[in-house]
Amino acid sequence: MPNVMELSKITKVYGSKVPTQVLFDVDLAFESGTFNSIIGQSGSGKSTLLNILRTLDRPTSGTVIINGKNIKDMKSKEVSALRNQSIGFIFQFHYLLPEFTALENVLMPYKISKKPVTKEVFERANYLLDFVGLQKVKNNLAVNMSGGQQQRVAIARSLINNPSIVLADEPTGNLDSDSTEQVYDLLREINRKFKTTFIIITHDRRIAEKADRIIEIKDGRINLDIVKAY
Amino acid sequence: MNLPLHLATRFLKSGKTQTFVIVLGIAVGVSVQVFIGSLITGLQKSLVSKTIGSSSQITISAPAGNYIDGYDAIVGDLQTIDQIKVFSPTLDARGTLISGTETQPTTLRGFDFTKANQIYSFDTKLTEGVLPTTDSEVALGVTYKDSPLSLTTGSTIDLNIPLGGTKTFTVVGFFDMNVSALNSSWGITTLANVQDLLGIGNQVSSIETQIKDAYIFDAPTIAASIETTLNNSTYVVSNWVDNNQELLSGLQGQSISSLMIQVFVMISVVLGIASVLAIIVMQKSKQIGILKAMGLKDGDASLVFLYEGLILGILGAILGVLLGLGLSYAFTTFAVGADGTPVVPLFIDPAFIGLSGLIAIAAATLASLIPAGKSKKLSVIEVIRNA
Numbered sequence: 155m156p157n158v159m160e161l162s163k164i165t166k167v168y169g170s171k172v173p174t175q176v177l178f179d180v181d182l183a184f185e186s187g188t189f190n191s192i193i194g195q196s197g198s199g200k201s202t203l204l205n206i207l208r209t210l211d212r213p214t215s216g217t218v219i220i221n222g223k224n225i226k227d228m229k230s231k232e233v234s235a236l237r238n239q240s241i242g243f244i245f246q247f248h249y250l251l252p253e254f255t256a257l258e259n260v261l262m263p264y265k266i267s268k269k270p271v272t273k274e275v276f277e278r279a280n281y282l283l284d285f286v287g288l289q290k291v292k293n294n295l296a297v298n299m300s301g302g303q304q305q306r307v308a309i310a311r312s313l314i315n316n317p318s319i320v321l322a323d324e325p326t327g328n329l330d331s332d333s334t335e336q337v338y339d340l341l342r343e344i345n346r347k348f349k350t351t352f353i354i355i356t357h358d359r360r361i362a363e364k365a366d367r368i369i370e371i372k373d374g375r376i377n378l379d380i381v382k383a384y
Numbered sequence: 385m386n387l388p389l390h391l392a393t394r395f396l397k398s399g400k401t402q403t404f405v406i407v408l409g410i411a412v413g414v415s416v417q418v419f420i421g422s423l424i425t426g427l428q429k430s431l432v433s434k435t436i437g438s439s440s441q442i443t444i445s446a447p448a449g450n451y452i453d454g455y456d457a458i459v460g461d462l463q464t465i466d467q468i469k470v471f472s473p474t475l476d477a478r479g480t481l482i483s484g485t486e487t488q489p490t491t492l493r494g495f496d497f498t499k500a501n502q503i504y505s506f507d508t509k510l511t512e513g514v515l516p517t518t519d520s521e522v523a524l525g526v527t528y529k530d531s532p533l534s535l536t537t538g539s540t541i542d543l544n545i546p547l548g549g550t551k552t553f554t555v556v557g558f559f560d561m562n563v564s565a566l567n568s569s570w571g572i573t574t575l576a577n578v579q580d581l582l583g584i585g586n587q588v589s590s591i592e593t594q595i596k597d598a599y600i601f602d603a604p605t606i607a608a609s610i611e612t613t614l615n616n617s618t619y620v621v622s623n624w625v626d627n628n629q630e631l632l633s634g635l636q637g638q639s640i641s642s643l644m645i646q647v648f649v650m651i652s653v654v655l656g657i658a659s660v661l662a663i664i665v666m667q668k669s670k671q672i673g674i675l676k677a678m679g680l681k682d683g684d685a686s687l688v689f690l691y692e693g694l695i696l697g698i699l700g701a702i703l704g705v706l707l708g709l710g711l712s713y714a715f716t717t718f719a720v721g722a723d724g725t726p727v728v729p730l731f732i733d734p735a736f737i738g739l740s741g742l743i744a745i746a747a748a749t750l751a752s753l754i755p756a757g758k759s760k761k762l763s764v765i766e767v768i769r770n771a
Contacts, residue, residue, distance in 0.1 A: 211765060234679045235681075251675075
């Protein structure tokens with residue numbers, strides 16, 4: 155399997171007067187279609203790594219290659235476009251736009267790409283909402299839905315542009331245990347069905363252990379990298 | 385609809401009360417501008433028209449004791465200056481009205497009434513009787529009616545002109561020019577009558593004119609071009625602007641103060657919009673952050689707020705113009721004098737109102753530049769961390 159994302163020799167230093175190094179020579183690669191989890195305690199450098207993975211932050215040194223493209227050589231506009239096309243985002247807090255309906259929220263990443271919304275795209279948005287089990291509430295405003303429903307809308311939204319990678323930051327952190335199970339199963343099903351690469355960042359070991367690969371970050375270094383048999 | 389515009393409209397719709405309050409803020413500014421502008425322009429137009437509307441605006445006159453010969457040819461030449469509305473040849477003679485033992489001084493003015501009416505509107509200023517048509521008829525200022533001469537319509541009166549002799553006239557009417565100095569000194573009759581009395585041929589003492597409304601303040605340049613066309617330095621060309629410097633400096637002061645009011649109103653509107661939009665950026669920072677995370681480009685993120693400013697400006701301008709016109713209508717309807725006419729007639733100038741609206745739109749868009757810049761710089765990481 156080819157790598158969809160490759161990090162090599164990533165370091166991150168914050169501050170110039172009193173430099174604080176958060177990441178130390180991190181090498182990581184994610185194969186296409188895999189289901190990965192990254193765990194780590196707060197202060198471990200997990201969030202910094204995540205921000206670099208989702209191209210919102212740039213490393214102090216080292217290279218990030220996404221789908222064969224080195225983001226170091228790209229302008230901010232191009233990085234935005236790459237993020238829009240290649241990475242689906244799921245956040246701890248669903249982060250839906252409260253002014254828009256579920257269906258409009260799902261279509262949003264596609265609209266950001268400024269391509270005309272064709273019938274196929276519209277049908278895909280509907281299909282994804284059906285897939286996450288929300289066919290009945292797709293025209294509700296985001297604010298009028300339960301937490302579990304909102305997170306499922308966010309999952310459907312992350313898939314609209316058919317990204318090769320979905321980055322999920324504590325996707326179940328804000329949900330009760332039943333909803334957590336449902337959301338996790340949904341992500342697994344998407345991984346199987348669409349062959350989307352998943353990188354799930356969590357502090358919940360039980361969730362992490364369900365992934366095919368567990369990466370533990372500690373003190374800015376990779377402490378553990380276990381790959382289960384696929 | 386493009387995405388930034390779509391986002392802008394949806395954000396504005398989602399906070400209807402907030403949107404309405406900002407629109408109202410802009411609208412109040414625009415309405416004040418429209419109202420003050422119309423009021424001041426109306427006031428100035430009314431002042432100008434009251435001061436010079438019924439008088440000669442550019443006068444070509446012969447030096448005292450002399451007359452203009454061949455005025456028809458001169459008027460013919462001056463017809464090429466098309467800013468002039470009317471040329472009215474006039475012949476003045478000073479004399480004394482005599483009735484029995486009573487006497488009153490008078491200035492007998494000879495007019496071609498078809499022309500003179502376009503300047504003085506004598507026909508509408510008659511309080512009784514008619515305008516003179518034949519040689520022995522005269523109309524007098526209304527003050528003469530109450531003078532010791534005890535005149536009424538139909539009375540006969542002798543008029544003595546030094547060096548010209550005495551002639552008996554029939555009083556055919558009285559006029560009220562709304563200026564007591566004129567009402568107590570003018571007698572008007574036909575041009576031929578005064579020429580006959582003075583014993584001169586077809587000559588006049590002056591040619592009076594009125595300028596078309598659009599060029600009213602260009603009187604000095606028009607007067608200069610008349611001088612050039614005349615090419616005769618014996619004639620004196622005077623214009624109302626040079627003769628009314630105090631009025632003009634008053635008008636100018638008024639224009640400047642009106643402009644200052646409008647500028648400060650606009651500045652406060654701009655500051656108001658800028659601060660409210662800055663608050664909206666704060667409120668919507670989560671949404672902007674999430675959109676940026678999903679790949680919204682920085683430029684589009686700032687466009688959202690530029691569109692918000694533009695939309696608010698357009699709505700505010702429309703509402704403001706309506707409010708301003710409503711205010712003007714109320715003012716002209718309720719602030720009326722004893723005779724039922726408005727205290728100050730407003731001058732509604734569509735071009736000025738359009739300009740006020742456009743300035744408001746431009747100001748609102750300008751005010752949205754700061755929040756647009758903030759939105760552009762908004763850090764996604766910050767927003768997500770502080771959720």
